[in-house]
Amino acid sequence: MSEETPTRFALITTGTVAVKPRSDWSKEGKPPFVILLVGSTGSGKSSFIEALGNDKSLGISKDQLEGFTQTVTAYHIKNMVSKDQYGTAPVCLLDSPGFSDTNISEMEIIEQVRRWLEYQRLYVNIILYFCPINVTRIPGTQRRTIDMLKSLIGREDGLPGRFTIVTTMWDQVCNERLQKRAEDNLAYIREILFKDMIEGGSGLTTFTNTQESASTILDSCVKHSNKTEYTAINSVRLGRSTLCITPFGRQLYSDLLGRIEEAWVRKTSLVSELDSAQDPELNTLLQNQLKETSRILDKFALQLAEFGSAPEGMPAMQEDAAAYFRDKYGQQQLYYAAVLGPLEDGWEEKLIWEAELGKQSVIVDPDYTAKVEDWLSQATHQLPNLAKKLAEFGPPPDGVSGPQGDLAAYVESKPWLLVKSLHDTDSESPQPTSLAPDTFGEDGDPYVSAVDVTSELDVQPHLHELPEESGAPQPLHPDTGSAPRPDTQSKNVDITTASTTRLHTPQLEAAPSPPSEPAHQSTSFRSSGASGAKQSRLRRFLARLFFWRK
Structure with a gap:
């Protein structure tokens, strides 16, 4: 290999x-070298794992026959x-x-x-990426997967070398016709x-089992x-509030929207067949389907809700499907997603900087260590304030996932009480960002500072009129530990005291009545209250609640 x-x-x-x-993997002194295996069901991922370990007793590929691999599973190469x-x-x-x-979306x-x-x-x-060589054609769903992977490992990211295409099923090519195919x-x-x-540097190789x-x-x-x-491979760690503005996020959103509409067509067809079904056994079968x-x-729809606002230029959902979801779900799922998203984003950033502090490249550079500590x-x-908002909301609504793992434990520990205790014992200590209603609004109007999520869900803010940030945050370099300073100020998104009261609503109660102002007025901002980049992030945060597009 050359010196370059x-x-x-x-x-x-x-x-x-x-x-x-x-x-x-927490007990390892050095983080493992992680190789992510992706591909369609039956593409040969599990056979690859079994062949590498020379152990069919793992039984992974047998499960693949029925598509049992529905969760992420890690394997240690001894x-x-x-x-x-x-x-x-x-x-x-x-x-x-x-x-x-x-049955499972790319999202x-x-x-x-x-x-x-x-x-x-x-x-x-x-x-x-595992790609069977014996298929007769590349189906549309797999093309969407490939487009998503290309957006994740794009040439503009300088990452093609981090991606290798593995052609599989060569051991099943047993005659001239299959060899030609x-x-x-x-x-x-x-x-x-x-x-x-x-051409950009991705590998292409052959797996012979x-x-x-x-x-x-x-x-x-x-x-x-x-x-x-190393640049954007950690796009899979993008927070929900930033995912929608990336090419990767656009592909995930497109896949999710396509799956919803395909499921909607199946549902409509089954309802029609049920109306004309005379045989009791057929009727039971159709009802189960x-x-x-x-x-x-419903699962895909809630994932779409948690994704947030539709990326600019994405096609609209079919009006009949959109109306179905508007009627089926109240505001609780949308409320919860709006509160949880910023908390998860802040928590992920915290984990990134904590991991960075443990790297050798940081330990040997005191100046960089100080910078990382400041970023951390x-x-x-803002994490204590955001955790408090989520706790005040109560348990997650039906069908919406709550915080997981360490983040769930963090919320349960009530960190805002510790902040209050420190404030009471030391009046000179730094104060948390004010939660007053005029943080986002004008003239202290709580209904201007809070999002009017009780309005019609098909109201879509004019995202093309909003200023965009000059650049997306850059991921860490795992080899050198270097990283540009992120726009951490744009993470300081909070929900006002007034909006918290409106969010804390029992699940079975009717949604509160919207204020008299039109919905679009709820996204107003004080022009002098934040930088342009921060205003852009805040506006996108508010727009996350309005994901149904006409």
Whole structure:
């Protein structure tokens, strides 16, 4: 390898390789080298894991026949380590649920990966995308997956080398006809489907369902990763309030919207068949299918609500489907998502800076250590206030997930009481940001400072009229520990005291009546109250509640 592209990582085998499931990585002295496995259901991810460990007793690929992999699962590669200039680290294979599965959205898969990374305080080093070579065509759902992956590993991010395409099912090519199809598919993958990524440095390799082949693929993908700079692989850790403004977020939103509309068509068709069904057994079968379809439809709809406002330029949801969800759900799910989102974003930023403080590159640089400590202090400044708002809301509404893991424990610890105690005992200590109604509003009007979430949900703020931030926050560099200072001030989003009272409503009670002002007036801001970048973030936060588009 040339001097211009020095090797930063290398995989070293120290004995007989084995693969074992592992849930807790917190006791490792050095964070593991994480390789994320993605692909459609049945694409060969599980076979790859079993072949690498030379152990069919894991039984992973057998479960794939029925699409059982519905959660993120981590595996430790025994007797294999990743080596860099700071020492050695274990290697983790992170298996994800199958993309293109009709029962689980890409948003849900990415959220599972994000939560796992957050809980373990880790990041993804490399992505392996598994692509069967024996398919007759690339379905539309898989094309959406590929578009999403391209937006995650875009050439503008400088990340193609962190992505390797693994062609699979070569062991099933057993005659000339299948060989011709496989060769045609390989040419299509190389020259059309992933041409831009391969030309940019992504790897393209072949898995033949053997341990040697799997080991060679891992070695190859690490060598590819050493040719590129680390930038946006941690897009899977973007907070909900910033996800919608990224190309990656647009693809996730598009996938989710497409799944909702596909489920809506299935639901409409089943209702029509039920109306004409005469046979009791057929009627029972259709009712069960309708119940399951409705469950999936509602799950996707709530994910769309938690996503926030639609990215600019995205197509509208079908009006009949939008009306269905407006009638089915009150405001509670939207209230809760609006409170939880900023808290999760702030918590993720806190974890990032805490992890950064533990890196060798930070320890040896006192000046950078001081900067990171300052950024950590700013990131944690608003967490007690945001935790208090969530606690005052009460339990999450039906169908909406609450805080998980350490964040849930943090909210339960009532950190705002500690802040109050420190304030009472030391009047000279720094004061938390004021929660007065005029924080976001004009002339202290609480109904201007608070979001009018009780208005019609199909009211969409004019996002194209709002000022945009000059640049998105940059992720950390795992090798050097360097990172530009984020716009942490834009994280200081809070909800006013007046709006908190309106949010704290029993779930079964009717939603409160909206104020007399038109809904669009609720997004007014005091022009002198914040910088342009902060105003932009605040306006996007307010816009998160209005995700239904006409």
